[in-house]
Amino acid sequence: MLDAHLLVVDDEAPNRRLLERLLTASGWRVTLAEDGEAALAAFAREPFDLVLMDVRMPGLDGYETTRRLKAASQGLVPVLFVTALTDDRDLAACVECGGDDFVVKPIRRATLLAKVHAWLRLAEQQRTIEAQRDALLVREAERREEHRLAAAMLAAVTDSSASLPAGFSAWQRPMGEIGGDVLLAGVTPRGTHVCLVGDFTGHGVPAALGILPVAADFRRRLSRGDSPAAILGALDDQLSEVLPPQMFLAAALIEVSAGRDRVRVWNAGLPPVLLCAPDGRVKYRFEASRPPLGIALGRGPLPEQTRALAPGERLVAFSDGLIGETEGGLEAAEALAGQGFRAARAHLEAATSPPADDTLLVEIRVDELAELPREEAGALAGAGGEPAGGRWRLALTVDAESLAGGNPLPPLNDLLQRFLGEGALAQDTAVVAGELFQNAVDYGLLGLEAAHRDDPEGLERYHKERAARLQAGEGVGRVTLTLHGASGGEAPGVVVEVAQSGPGFDYAEALAKAQDTGQTHAHGRGLRLASQLSGDLAFSAGGRRVRARLGGSAGGEGAKSVE
Template sequence: MPELHAAITPQDRLHVLVVDDDVTIRRLLGSFLHAEGHTVSFAEHGGDALAQFERDSGFDLFMIDVTMPVMDGLALCEALKDRLDRWVPIMMMSANAAESDEVEGLDIGADYYLTKPISFPLLRARVRASQRIARLQRDLETTNARLADYYNRSRADSDLARELLDRLLHQGEEKALEARYILNPAGDFNGDIILSIRSPSQRQYSLIADATGHGLPAALALMPVVETFSRLAREGYSLETVVRELNARLRSSLPHGRFVAATVVMVEPHIQRMSVWNGGSPSAYVIDNTARTIVKRFQPRHPPLGILSDDDFDARTQHLAYRPEHTLVACTDGVVEAEAADGTMFGARGLEAVLTAADRSEDLLAELGRRLDAFTGADGARDDRSVLLLPLANLTSSLPEGQEPSAEPHSASDVTSRATGGWYFAVGVRGNTLKEAELAPIINGLFGQMGLSGEQADRAHVCVTELINNAIDHGILGLDSSLKQTPDGFEAYFRERRKRLRALRDGVIVIRTHLDQLDDAWHLRVAVSDSGEGFGAAPLRDGANRAPLFAGTASNPDSVRHGRGIHLVRRLADRLAFHDDGATAEFHITVTTPTAAAGPGSPSSGN
């Protein structure tokens, strides 16, 4: 029996739900947790636990056995993650110490994994870690209320400060883009921000963020967010890298007790795929604006940015294959926590009622604004209220298609031997470095150094990004894109991708780039090679991006949800070829205006 510890303060006491079909384990854990000063409830299986949660969702920690009757622990964990409207740690317990079981539990959404027989010193450390997070969140709420009261009374130089901050935070920048929004501050300064940025590789990055508190302090806390998000989005980094860097920057720059709740979105319009990371914000929605139905809820699966260390931070995203008639709607908590005169909250139900109302206006943003104003009445907004609306049909590309050469294209050796100027570089990554490498932003950055700009540069960015993704996913990891055809296919695909990346020990990707000046044009050739088998050395797998070139049909590229990457490159490049049994993909783009490719030191740059 674990030793008895001194009683803890009421604010540090956790309400723990222990779920295990073994009565001895329940008693043992109950005794331990009571000795630590916590409140404990028990359930014999997942169904019983879910029923208790539906009656009372105020638990601070779940301890769940993996193997149980009626509903096992993994199913319960997934069900809880779908229902939780705030971050609550989940601790899985199992007599099976296999690493694969632990990985499966963590992939489902568990935060900790303990093997039986349970080490009570380790259990105590995990429980105390949960205590610290719960205490921090409670402290933050108290601190926020005090800070809001103080700063709302601090008005010195507010006009000048507001103008400077508006410029620094680039408010209004998104007006020229596809995003629509509401930004309704409760005071002179807005603690919310909305950004929407298109990268050269045609990815649309959007962010809606809510800093702790209100007014000037909250607005100042957003400055690191704007700089970091804008830079990484413009350079085309993965969403996981973007949110990880945002968390690290905020944790190092914000004072203790400050954080930023955020929903961060990356839309890839060419392949109609969306990735979302939600940390501490209300659920974001994808709706069918014609049918007035909710297609997908992106629940808050993570704590806000700036709380967890790099080791504890979880950058995993949620995914969806969307359709053009869909619309993304995200908001800050000032919307769902808007209060009527009697103290009733607008809530997620109120928001969903507007999204799905058959009689609402076609202008969803205006309709939501009107209903919020009518709900709150004369008191108006007590918190910053912001809504991001992203009509996905608007996220189309104006990039021209590649042109078929009017004559037989020059051979690579002919171009290189006759070129009067140009560039060449090769970048390679191997082994464990592939797990974290961000190759596409590096190559796209080098394109900028070479002087590539305009439509040809944008086409090259897209082609490079798609071919690198194809080489990693299918060449190195051997993933089968047909997984994406199932209803939950994208989530299953990316779970498998994370699993294979963790296990990766070897493999090589090399990108070789030539930009040669020949006659009155510049010729860009980029070859992406991987150490996989290629698609000529093994039987073709139906649905793989690399075999055949496209899994749909030329007349109906939407006929499947996979295979779009290679089809896209074939459409944008002037020429696409495969070598080395398919392990190398090479595209060509002719830059017809020499000055468009004039980098530092190039013949047409005037240096």
């Protein structure tokens, strides 16, 4: 440390000059003080890197001066005593007052310079350590504040025991200050109780970051009545796009029917969701049926698992952190969960060792869930998923240019599930509407030739031509798709109407092919499927308009023409 600034304190002028000459010759800057008071005054004016102190001085001696200098510098400036004293007690006193080392007179140049070099180096290292410590303390304070804000944000979008619907209980403990386990619950417009239990890869802020978009999308879709399968599919798409390859979300979505008599579970990579009898016995395990969400290679349909519910039964879900909290693996975790929420929570809170993973335990007591009156549940969900006839209407009008932006039907299908629930009627309506809409677009709006689809090569040319015309926005006129509830018959039904303002098409040939169950041509199959599902399909206006009815009084007439 060549630019060091040294303070020499000695009441003898010859000693001060000798030390000054030796030290300045080595390149150091030196300030002289003739006694303790002068040393303290100099120390107050400017910083020093090292002090060479005499013991015997008038006024403040070297011991007291050293104590005050050490206090003023918080002990960071080394003090070397330069003394003629050789008594062990005197030398020990040099150290006891705060001195770091001593040089015995007569002064030997090599010894003096070696000790000064060594203590300057140690002082520099100490200052570096202190600076690093201070920086770490600042960073730690910033980190704690960041975690506090992150925890507050997560608390605002996720559920805790205090915010859960009646019948739900949850216990959660992150490995650190925040974790990647997530619990989201609510009631759909159809009166069903839905709960998402998830476990993101890893711990801390990286894992917790994934919770925010998941929570926002889950809440939005739940409030508008999306089906659980649609919610999971949307979350899977979203996470596959935004998560890095090493991250994913193991999740289970649980839906209890409005009547509290049926449960459906979709499990993607989470430990088994348990259906427990009133005595704690595990009646059924909803095992994971596909890899976690957000894994591109594992994407695909997520099968649902359905079971009837009986009074007094409980549903229990947990993250894999619970398995690590029990000795005996999954079997022990299931046994703990079967004891009931209070007993399991008491066991977990009594643990003394720090958690090795984020842990989440959720219990749903079926009897305590809010149950809608049957007439209200019927109005929301329909009996068995059927619609409240005549109370709703959906309409969509497109032209060739708007079709270039993509398929407009998926959002419409989401709305269908809101009105029809998730039964067969909603699925059949979506299929029929899709087939009739595509039929009107292809043969009316785009003017494609159905006969081109009769062989594999022609079918390939057909699809290429269709894609090219859609991309270019070619086509004449518009297509309007209308769906509405219709009362009549033993149950409410749905009417699907498609109208197009283009030139129309040869619907007579299409009807013939639709009614020919033995035909092998590619074209006509969609129309035949629509005819089979609706049972009441009629064309009019030269093929520019078609009407189908599903459910209710529909049935049996098949495809026909009405002019």
